[in-house]
Amino acid sequence: MNRATRIAVIVAMAIAVLAPIGLVVYQSFLDGPFFQPKISFTLSAYEFVLDDEDFFDALYNSCIIAFGMTAIAVPVGALLAFLMTRTDLPGRRWIEPVILVPMFVSSVVLAFGFVVSLGPAGFVTLWFKGVFGYVPWYLYSKWMLIVIAGLTHVPHIFLYTSSALRSLGSDVEEAARMTGAGPLRTAMTVSLPMVMPNILYSAVLVFFLGFELFGLPLVLGDPEGILVLATYLYKLTNKLGTPSYQLMAVVVVAIICIALPLVALQRFLLRAANRYVSVKGKAAAQKPVSIGVWRWPAAAMITAWLLFTVVVPLSGLVLRAFVSSWGEGVNLLDVLTLAHFRELMEFPNLTRGIVNTLLIASVGGALSVGVYTVLNLAAHRWPSGWTRLMDYLVLLPRAMPGLVAGLAIFWVFLFTPFLAPLRQTMIAIWVAYTLVWLAYGMRLVSGALLQIGPELEEAGRIVGASPGRVSRDLTIPLIKVGLFSSWLLIFVTFMREYSTGVYLLAPGTEVIGSLLVSLWGTGAVDLVTALSTVNIAMIGGGLLLMSLFGKRSHG
Amino acid sequence: MAKLIIDDLHLSYGSTEILKGITATFAQGEIVALLGRSGSGKTTLLRSIAGLEEPKKGVISIGDQPVFDAAAGLNVPSEKRGLGLVFQSYALWPHKTVFENVAYGLRLRNVPKADLQQRVATVLDGVGLGHLGDRYPHQMSGGQQQRVALARALVYNPPVILLDEPLSNLDAKLREEARIWIRNLIKRMNLTAVFVTHDQIEAMAIADRIVLLDGGRIVQAGTPEQLYTEPVSLFASEFMGVNNQILSRVQDKRGGYARIDLSGHPLWGKDRAGKSVSDEATGVIRLEQVEVVDGEGENRVPAELETSVYLGSHWEHVFRCGDQTLRAFGRPLAAGTHWLHLPPEQLWVF
Numbered sequence: 001m002n003r004a005t006r007i008a009v010i011v012a013m014a015i016a017v018l019a020p021i022g023l024v025v026y027q028s029f030l031d032g033p034f035f036q037p038k039i040s041f042t043l044s045a046y047e048f049v050l051d052d053e054d055f056f057d058a059l060y061n062s063c064i065i066a067f068g069m070t071a072i073a074v075p076v077g078a079l080l081a082f083l084m085t086r087t088d089l090p091g092r093r094w095i096e097p098v099i100l101v102p103m104f105v106s107s108v109v110l111a112f113g114f115v116v117s118l119g120p121a122g123f124v125t126l127w128f129k130g131v132f133g134y135v136p137w138y139l140y141s142k143w144m145l146i147v148i149a150g151l152t153h154v155p156h157i158f159l160y161t162s163s164a165l166r167s168l169g170s171d172v173e174e175a176a177r178m179t180g181a182g183p184l185r186t187a188m189t190v191s192l193p194m195v196m197p198n199i200l201y202s203a204v205l206v207f208f209l210g211f212e213l214f215g216l217p218l219v220l221g222d223p224e225g226i227l228v229l230a231t232y233l234y235k236l237t238n239k240l241g242t243p244s245y246q247l248m249a250v251v252v253v254a255i256i257c258i259a260l261p262l263v264a265l266q267r268f269l270l271r272a273a274n275r276y277v278s279v280k281g282k283a284a285a286q287k288p289v290s291i292g293v294w295r296w297p298a299a300a301m302i303t304a305w306l307l308f309t310v311v312v313p314l315s316g317l318v319l320r321a322f323v324s325s326w327g328e329g330v331n332l333l334d335v336l337t338l339a340h341f342r343e344l345m346e347f348p349n350l351t352r353g354i355v356n357t358l359l360i361a362s363v364g365g366a367l368s369v370g371v372y373t374v375l376n377l378a379a380h381r382w383p384s385g386w387t388r389l390m391d392y393l394v395l396l397p398r399a400m401p402g403l404v405a406g407l408a409i410f411w412v413f414l415f416t417p418f419l420a421p422l423r424q425t426m427i428a429i430w431v432a433y434t435l436v437w438l439a440y441g442m443r444l445v446s447g448a449l450l451q452i453g454p455e456l457e458e459a460g461r462i463v464g465a466s467p468g469r470v471s472r473d474l475t476i477p478l479i480k481v482g483l484f485s486s487w488l489l490i491f492v493t494f495m496r497e498y499s500t501g502v503y504l505l506a507p508g509t510e511v512i513g514s515l516l517v518s519l520w521g522t523g524a525v526d527l528v529t530a531l532s533t534v535n536i537a538m539i540g541g542g543l544l545l546m547s548l549f550g551k552r553s554h555g
Numbered sequence: 556m557a558k559l560i561i562d563d564l565h566l567s568y569g570s571t572e573i574l575k576g577i578t579a580t581f582a583q584g585e586i587v588a589l590l591g592r593s594g595s596g597k598t599t600l601l602r603s604i605a606g607l608e609e610p611k612k613g614v615i616s617i618g619d620q621p622v623f624d625a626a627a628g629l630n631v632p633s634e635k636r637g638l639g640l641v642f643q644s645y646a647l648w649p650h651k652t653v654f655e656n657v658a659y660g661l662r663l664r665n666v667p668k669a670d671l672q673q674r675v676a677t678v679l680d681g682v683g684l685g686h687l688g689d690r691y692p693h694q695m696s697g698g699q700q701q702r703v704a705l706a707r708a709l710v711y712n713p714p715v716i717l718l719d720e721p722l723s724n725l726d727a728k729l730r731e732e733a734r735i736w737i738r739n740l741i742k743r744m745n746l747t748a749v750f751v752t753h754d755q756i757e758a759m760a761i762a763d764r765i766v767l768l769d770g771g772r773i774v775q776a777g778t779p780e781q782l783y784t785e786p787v788s789l790f791a792s793e794f795m796g797v798n799n800q801i802l803s804r805v806q807d808k809r810g811g812y813a814r815i816d817l818s819g820h821p822l823w824g825k826d827r828a829g830k831s832v833s834d835e836a837t838g839v840i841r842l843e844q845v846e847v848v849d850g851e852g853e854n855r856v857p858a859e860l861e862t863s864v865y866l867g868s869h870w871e872h873v874f875r876c877g878d879q880t881l882r883a884f885g886r887p888l889a890a891g892t893h894w895l896h897l898p899p900e901q902l903w904v905f
Binding site for chain 2: 480
C-alpha cells in the first residue's frame with residue numbers, strides 16, 4: 001500500500017470508530033432524541049440519571065459482581081492452568097478442550113441453562129429435592145450470580161496463564177530444582193512470579209468483562225430485580241414509555257468512562273506481560289511435575305468445576321429442548337418430543353434468524369476478516385504517527401460493550417441520511433459486529449502478520465514489486481492459513497454474539513442472539529431452549545471445524 | 556568506470572548515528588567487501604544502497620543516475636532501483652517453488668512466457684540447480700537455498716548485486732567451497748558486487764577490494780593485500796590478522812622508524828602513527844612474522860617458552876618475555892629460553 005492509501009484507510013477507520021461515540025456524547029447533552037426537529041442543549045439527562053437511585057444500585061452491583069467474579073476466577077483459573085500445563089494430572093488431554101467451552105457459548109445461553117437446571121423448578125433442583133428433601137441454593141440471589149459469573153470466566157484466566165506457562169521453558173524450573181527447591185517451592189517462587197504479569201493482565205480483563213456483563217444478570221438477576229449497568233440501560237428503554245434517547249446516552253457515556261481506563265490499563269499490562277515471556281528460556285520438551293496423590297483431589301476439583309459450568313447448564317438446556325413437560329414424578333423418557341423444534345420452524349422470523357446468523361458468521365465473518373486485514377496492512381511496517389493513532393482508535397470500540405455499540409450503530413444509521421435505508425438490513429448488523437470485535441480481529445490478523453519476516457517482503461521490493469504487488473503476491477498468500485483460522489474464530493464469535501444485535505433487531509435483521517434476548521422477555525421458554533440448542537449445535541460445528549483444521553495445519 | 560557512487564552518506568535511528576559520512580566508489584566488474592564488526596554500520600550501508608533504509612544526508616548514484624539525494628529530496632523506491640540483493644536469511648518465499656521464486660522478478664518486468672522459461676532455466680543451470688525448479692525452498696538444503704537466493708537476484712541482470720553476509724548460514728566446509736564458487740560466478744558474469752561480512756578471511760578470499768568500517772566510518776579501503784600488509788591503524792591491523800601486541804612508550808625516532816621497549820630490550824619498528832618520543836605506543840606484529848632464531852642480534856629478544864599448541868599444519872608457541880606474552884608459529888621446540896626475531900619492517904608502531 002502506498003502512503004495515500006494507508007492514510008485513507010486509517011481515516012476511514014477513524015470515522016467508523018469515532019462517529020458512533022461522537023453521536024452518543026452529542027445525544028447525551030440534548031433534551032430529546034436527536035432526530036426531533038426542536039432540540040436544545042441541556043444537562044438535564046445527566047441530572048436525571050444521577051438522581052436515579054436505580055442507576056447507583058446498578059453501578060454498585062456492577063462493582064460488586066466485577067470484584068467478586070475476579071476474586072473467584074483468578075485463583076481457580078491460575079490453579080487450573082498450572083495443573084494442566086505442569087503436572088501429571090490424569091486425563092489432561094481430554095479435559096483441555098472442554099475448559100474453553102464457556103468462552104465459546106454465549107453467556108445468555110449459559111444463563112438459560114442455569115435457569116433450566118438449577119432454577120427453582122430446574123431439573124437438578126427437583127432431583128436434589130427428591131433425594132435430600134431440601135434445596136440449599138437459590139439461583140436468583142446476588143451471591144449465586146457472582147459465583148456463576150466467576151466460574152464461567154475461569155477460561156479467560158486459564159487461557160492467558162497456560163499459554164504463558166507453556167512458553168516459559170522448563171529450564172528455569174529445572175534450575176530452581178537443581179539449586180534445591182522442591183516442586184511446590186519452585187512453583188511459588190519461580191513459575192508463579194514469572195507468569196504473574198499475565199495473570200494480572202487476565203485479571204483486569206475479567207474485571208472489565210464484569211462491568212460489561214449483560215446476559216447473565218439479564219436472565220439471573222431479573223426475578224429479584226438485581227440490575228447492573230448494562231441491564232439498567234436495557235430496562236431504561238422501556239422505563240419511560242417513550243424512547244428516552246438522552247438518558248440512554250448518558251448511561252452509555254458512564255459505561256465508556258468506566259471501561260476506557262480499564263482498557264488502557266490492560267494495554268499497559270499486556271506490554272509488561274510480554275516482558276518476561278520474551279526472555280523465556282529454551283522452550284524444550286517440558287517434563288510434567290509429579291504431584292503424587294494430590295492428583296486425585298485436583299482431578300476432582302476440575303471435574304466439579306466442569307460439571308457446574310459446562311455439563312449441568314448445557315445438558316439441562318438441551319434436555320429441556322426435547323421434552324414437553326417435566327416435574328416431580330415425570331419420567332423424562334415418556335415426554336421426549338421434537339415439538340419445540342417444529343414450532344420453531346413455524347415462525348418465519350426465527351427461521352430467518354437462524355439463516356441470518358449463519359450468514360453473518362460465515363459471509364459476514366469473512367468480510368470482517370477482510371476489513372481487519374486491510375486495516376492491518378495499512379499499518380504494516382509503517383512506523384508513523386498515523387499508526388500510533390490507529391493503535392489507540394482500535395481500543396475505543398473495546399470500551400463499548402456489545403449492547404452499547406449496537407445502540408450507537410443503530411443511532412448512526414438513524415442519523416445519517418444515506419445510511420438510513422440500510423438500517424433494517426443485515427448490513428447494519430455486520431457493521432456493528434465488525435466494530436465490536438475490531439480489537440479482537442485486528443489482533444488475530446496482526447498475529448498472523450507478525451509471523452512473516454520483514455526480509456520476505458523486502459526481497460519482493462528488491463526484485464521490483466511495488467508495495468501493492470508485495471501485499472498481493474507475497475504478504476497475503478503467506479498469511480493465508482492465519483487468515484483462515486482467524487475467520488474460524490470470528491465465525492464462532494459472531495455465532496455466539498447476542499448483545500450487539502439487541503437494539504438493531506427488526507424484521508430482516510434477526511440473529512439468534514438478539515432473538516433469544518427478546519424471546520426470553522416474552523417467556524417463551526420452549527422456543528428459547530430449542531433455539532439455544534440450535535445455537536449450541538452451530539457453535540459445536542464451528543469448533544469441530546476448527547479442531548479439524550488445527551490438526552491438518554499442524555500435521 | 557564507476558558503477559556505484561556513495562557520497563557523504565549519513566544515517567541515524569532517532570538520536571543514534573549509524574552512518575557518519577561514508578564516501579566510496581565502486582567500479583564496474585569489481586567485487587567489494589564491506590567489512591566490520593556488528594554495529595559498524597556495514598549492513599545499514601548495504602540496505603541504504605538497496606533503498607531499504609532512508610539516510611538523512613548524502614547521495615547514492617547507480618551508473619550516472621542518482622537514486623538517492625537527500626538535498627534534492629530524491630529517494631527512488633527499492634523496486635525502481637533494479638538492484639539484486641541476497642539476504643542473510645535468503646528470504647526465499649516459502650509459498651513459491653524454486654522456479655517461481657526466481658521467475659517473480661521477470662514476471663514483474665512482463666517478460667514473455669517463452670523467454671522467461673528460458674532465462675530462469677539458464678540462471679538455475681548457472682548456479683547448478685537446473686533440475687530442482689519444482690521443489691519448494693523447505694525441501695532444499697541450506698547451500699541449495701543460498702544458490703536459489705543468488706539466482707533470484709541475478710535473473711534480471713541487475714547493474715549491481717548486493718549480498719548480506721551470504722555465507723554466514725553455511726557450515727564451515729561448505730563456506731570454503733562457496734567462497735570460490737561465488738567469486739567465480741560473479742567474475743564470469745562480469746558483475747559489480749558489494750557484499751557485507753564480518754569475517755576478514757571471507758572478505759580477502761572473495762573481494763577485489765575491501766572497505767573496512769568501524770563506528771559508521773570508513774577506516775581503510777584498498778586491496779586485500781594493502782589491508783593486510785599496510786593497515787593504517789591499530790584497529791585495522793587487529794581486525795585483519797592475528798597479532799602480538801607490545802605495550803610500551805616511544806623511546807627514540809629515526810628515519811620513519813620508532814624504537815619501543817619490550818621488557819628492557821629495544822625494538823625498532825615502522826612508525827605508523829607519527830607518535831612523539833615518550834608517547835604511549837603499541838607495537839604490533841603478525842604471528843607468522845615472528846621468527847625463532849639461534850642467537851642474539853638486532854631486534855631480537857630472549858623469551859621463555861611457556862606452552863606449545865599443535866594445530867595440524869604447524870605449531871603455535873606461547874613465549875613469555877618479562878610481563879609480556881609473545882606468540883609465534885613454527886616447528887616443535889624444546890622447553891627453555893629461545894631468541895625471537897621481530898623484523899623492524901614487519902613491526903608496526905601505532
